[in-house]
Every structure is written in structure tokens, then in C-alpha cells.
Amino acid sequence: DVKVTQSSRYLVKRTGEKVFLECVQDMDHENMFWYRQDPGLGLRLIYFSYDVKMKEKGDIPEGYSVSREKKERFSLILESASTNQTSMYLCASRDRASYNEQFFGPGTRLTVL
């Protein structure tokens, strides 16, 4: 079974802090994704990565950056957290084949005070 794990289920940070959200997958998938999920807005893509050291902006990259130094790990970074970044963050991975599904982690609920 594919497993996507995220470093924390719940996280509370203060405005202005630097925040790291970590995601690890164990299926040697090339593609990895970060989404945020908000009520009434569904899932919105923040960043994705086709392979190690590659990254592409999604629909809402502002205020975020990412790092992919190893194939299995994709990190989302909030350089200076703000209250409007309070959200559920979901990581996903997928192999390179065109129609294969994305596998999601359980999510990190981040609260910025």
C-alpha cells in the first residue's frame, strides 16, 4: 500500500514564524503536490514537483515556498506565517504515468495565531 505521511496532524504557530510542513511518500513516486483545503473553497494547489529539485507554482503560491531535495520528501515552507494561512494542508504523490491517481496524506491542520 502506498503511504503518504505528514509530519504533524495539528500545528499551532504564531504570526511571523517560519513554518515547515513535511511530507514523505514510500512508493518512489516522481510527482508530489501540496494543497490547502478551506471550507467552501475545496482544494487549491499551492505547489507541485515533477521530480527531485524541480518545482512548479500552482494556483496559490503566494506566501509559500517548497523544497524537494530527496525523491521521497516534499516540504512546504511558510516563510512568515500569517493568520490567513490558517488552513488544512494536504500532501499528495503520484507516479509519472498519466492517469494514475494521486495518493493523499492525512493532512496537517495549521492554526496561525
Next chain:
Amino acid sequence: GDSVTQMEGPVTLSEEAFLTINCTYTATGYPSLFWYVQYPGEGLQLLLKATKADDKGSNKGFEATYRKETTSFHLEKGSVQVSDSAVYFCALRGYSTLTFGKGTMLLVSP
């Protein structure tokens, strides 16, 4: 750009009722279509998919048919259970990424 529109919820049903959750899409070309489900406290998991027109995806009693003429991919189940209570997301795969609808919450009571 690509977009997915699905009916707003919550949808509230009694156990054994018939379920339909509507989903329509806008996309160039012929995207693959998906339904994902999110149970409380969990991430999303793929429920079913269809990759071309007239394909029917099915899983766990749920079905959806890819209708190109109406650009729709409605989710149906003949008899829902309490354990089906979850949020359901319709999605399409464009060139490289998924575009999701806003999700529809389903609440099934005994």
C-alpha cells in the same frame, strides 16, 4: 481554464436512500474524471475514475458515467449507508494537475 462545479451540500439522507451528487466540468480536450472521498479526520482517497467518454467508473456501490455531451460526471449510489457519510470531491485531470470541485458533504442518518 479548467473548472469543476459540484452541487453544494450538505446532502442529508436516510440510510438506504438513493444518492446523486451532480458534477459538471469545463475543460479543453478530453480530461480524465475522478471522484475522491474524504472521511472525517482523513485525507482524500480515490473512489472511482473514468478516462474517456461513456466510461463508467464504479467502486463500493458508487457509480459515475463520463458524459461528454453534457460535460458531466454525476455520482450515484442506490442505497447509502451511515458509513458513507463523508465529503465527496469531483475532479478532472488536465495536462498535469488535478482541478477539484469545492466538495459536497453527505450526511446519512440511521
